[in-house]
Amino acid sequence: MTINEKQDEIIAExxxxxxxxxxxxxxxxxxxxxxGIDPKYKTPEHLIEGCQSKVWMVAExxxxxxxxxxxxxxxxxGGIAAMLVEVLSGHTPDEILNSELYFIDKIGLKExxxxxxxxxxxxxxKQMKLYALAFKTQVE
Amino acid sequence: xxxxxxxxxxxxxxxxxxxxxxLVYLDNAATTQKPRCVVExxxxxYYRRNANIHRGVHFLSQEATEAHEQARxxxxxxxxxxxSNEIVFTRGTTEAINLVASSFGELCNAGDEVILTQMEHHxxxxxxxxxxxxxxxxxxxxxxDEKGELKLDELDKLISPKTKLIACTQVSNALGTINPVKQxxxxxxxxxxxxxxxxxxxxxxxxxxxxxxxxxFFVFSGHKIYAPTGIGVLYGKETWLDKIPPYQGGGEMIxxxxxxxxxxxxxxxxxxxxxxxxIGSTALAEALNYVQKIGIEKIAAHEQELLQYATEQLKSxxxxxxxxxAAQKSGVISFLVGDIHPYDLGSILDKxxxxxxxxxxxxxxxMDAFGIEGTVRASFALYNTKEEVDIFIAxxxxxxxxxxx
Numbered sequence: 326m327t328i329n330e331k332q333d334e335i336i337a338e339x340x341x342x343x344x345x346x347x348x349x350x351x352x353x354x355x356x357x358x359x360x361g362i363d364p365k366y367k368t369p370e371h372l373i374e375g376c377q378s379k380v381w382m383v384a385e386x387x388x389x390x391x392x393x394x395x396x397x398x399x400x401x402x403g404g405i406a407a408m409l410v411e412v413l414s415g416h417t418p419d420e421i422l423n424s425e426l427y428f429i430d431k432i433g434l435k436e437x438x439x440x441x442x443x444x445x446x447x448x449x450x451k452q453m454k455l456y457a458l459a460f461k462t463q464v465e
Numbered sequence: 466x467x468x469x470x471x472x473x474x475x476x477x478x479x480x481x482x483x484x485x486x487x488l489v490y491l492d493n494a495a496t497t498q499k500p501r502c503v504v505e506x507x508x509x510x511y512y513r514r515n516a517n518i519h520r521g522v523h524f525l526s527q528e529a530t531e532a533h534e535q536a537r538x539x540x541x542x543x544x545x546x547x548x549s550n551e552i553v554f555t556r557g558t559t560e561a562i563n564l565v566a567s568s569f570g571e572l573c574n575a576g577d578e579v580i581l582t583q584m585e586h587h588x589x590x591x592x593x594x595x596x597x598x599x600x601x602x603x604x605x606x607x608x609x610d611e612k613g614e615l616k617l618d619e620l621d622k623l624i625s626p627k628t629k630l631i632a633c634t635q636v637s638n639a640l641g642t643i644n645p646v647k648q649x650x651x652x653x654x655x656x657x658x659x660x661x662x663x664x665x666x667x668x669x670x671x672x673x674x675x676x677x678x679x680x681x682f683f684v685f686s687g688h689k690i691y692a693p694t695g696i697g698v699l700y701g702k703e704t705w706l707d708k709i710p711p712y713q714g715g716g717e718m719i720x721x722x723x724x725x726x727x728x729x730x731x732x733x734x735x736x737x738x739x740x741x742x743x744i745g746s747t748a749l750a751e752a753l754n755y756v757q758k759i760g761i762e763k764i765a766a767h768e769q770e771l772l773q774y775a776t777e778q779l780k781s782x783x784x785x786x787x788x789x790x791a792a793q794k795s796g797v798i799s800f801l802v803g804d805i806h807p808y809d810l811g812s813i814l815d816k817x818x819x820x821x822x823x824x825x826x827x828x829x830x831x832m833d834a835f836g837i838e839g840t841v842r843a844s845f846a847l848y849n850t851k852e853e854v855d856i857f858i859a860x861x862x863x864x865x866x867x868x869x870x
């Protein structure tokens with residue numbers, strides 16, 4: 326699936342949830358069922374700056390594709406991280422760098438999250454693109 | 466019993482909706498909502514009495530001066546100080562503590578000791594650490610036990626001939642513990658040590674009599690007792706306020722200025738440099754009168770009832786960890802539900818229209834002592850009701866299910 330196909334799939338999952346608590350439930354469930362991160366990466370250097378919750382993230386390049394792992398000490402941030410990982414993992418650095426993450430707006434995440442959570446989400450997205458950029462220069 | 470139906474009509478914000486749900490405001494330890502009379506006092510001040518005080522010969526200035534000084538008298542009565550000379554207006558508790566740490570700090574030398582408690586708000590820790598950097602004082606800390614009660618026997622061991630001051634909160638903002646400050650002051654005075662009491666969390670919830678306590682310094686904020694932000698009080702015994710040097714320099718606080726030498730004004734003006742918040746002071750007095758009219762004892766009883774009820778209801782949910790279980794508690798419940806991160810729980814409650822505080826509550830040493838990052842804190846005020854507690858409990862139950870705890 327392309328990045329956009331994955332985004333559309335998430336949008337579809339949220340589409341029928343009217344109540345914001347149901348949407349939160351969906352995010353929490355994603356956080357709880359996420360594979361998380363290899364414990365050896367739960368170190369200060371893998372913490373994302375700018376999140377009020379703790380979010381650890383790491384990425385690796387396998388056969389030209391980027392694979393992310395992320396985990397949070399809170400379930401809501403963990404769920405958001407899990408969705409971002411789901412959407413961007415398994416794609417080339419170029420695909421990731423050129424992607425536009427519209428699912429966030431479409432499911433109304435940005436407007437319903439508190440400003441601190443919203444900033445945290447932006448910090449995660451920035452970190453993911455930075456990983457992609459680093460791998461791109463590595464490949465080239 | 467308080468007539469909360471009537472009281473709630475005095476607070477317009479309480480009929481607001483958030484996310485389409487009625488607001489349930491349980492973050493009163495952070496700040497309280499303002500009754501109409503307080504807001505009207507501010508408006509009236511700017512519309513009808515606005516002129517700089519203690520300066521002008523004109524009518525308005527005299528009116529404004531009189532209102533400001535009358536407010537000082539209201540504060541004096543409220544906490545039963547001896548004289549209005551002992552009431553200094555500040556921006557709040559934080560500024561009042563900084564004032565004492567700075568001015569009293571001038572009397573401290575390297576090696577002198579200041580004793581704090583482990584449950585202080587950061588605002589009663591950091592000013593003393595700054596003093597430590599400036600003057601080389603030593604900070605000592607009275608620890609608390611697993612219930613969140615101070616280990617007072619430790620105080621005897623901490624007091625030494627070098628102890629200059631004890632600075633202690635009357636009520637912990639993070640735990641709700643009511644400390645036996647009268648006893649602490651008596652112990653300290655037996656060794657001729659003055660005591661500063663942080664009354665930020667006590668003044669709104671219990672009768673304060675600074676003479677009965679025999680406190681040397683007592684500080685509190687207006688905004689936690691239904692008054693506006695930006696106005697607070699430092700009470701200091703006249704002997705102490707005379708002894709310590711001014712905090713800030715400027716207009717108002719001087720008697721005579723030449724480039725060679727400046728002499729300072731009398732108390733309390735010596736500590737009120739610049740134009741004071743004379744609108745805020747009158748609004749604070751209005752808030753204190755409002756509380757007085759309802760009766761602080763009645764308010765205390767009402768909040769205790771809510772505390773008991775909410776604690777029992779929370780217990781019945783199960784898998785709740787109460788952080789702070791002192792025998793004497795103010796209307797504050799700090800807690801955790803299973804493994805749910807406080808920030809997550811707070812987010813769900815928020816979506817249900819329930820305002821609580823989450824995090825370390827500016828008391829990180831308290832959280833460290835319990836080995837946790839933070840808690841969820843519900844705190845009550847005179848306008849809260851049992852029905853609101855029920856909504857809060859239902860919210861916690863719902864969140865508990867959502868996070869599968």
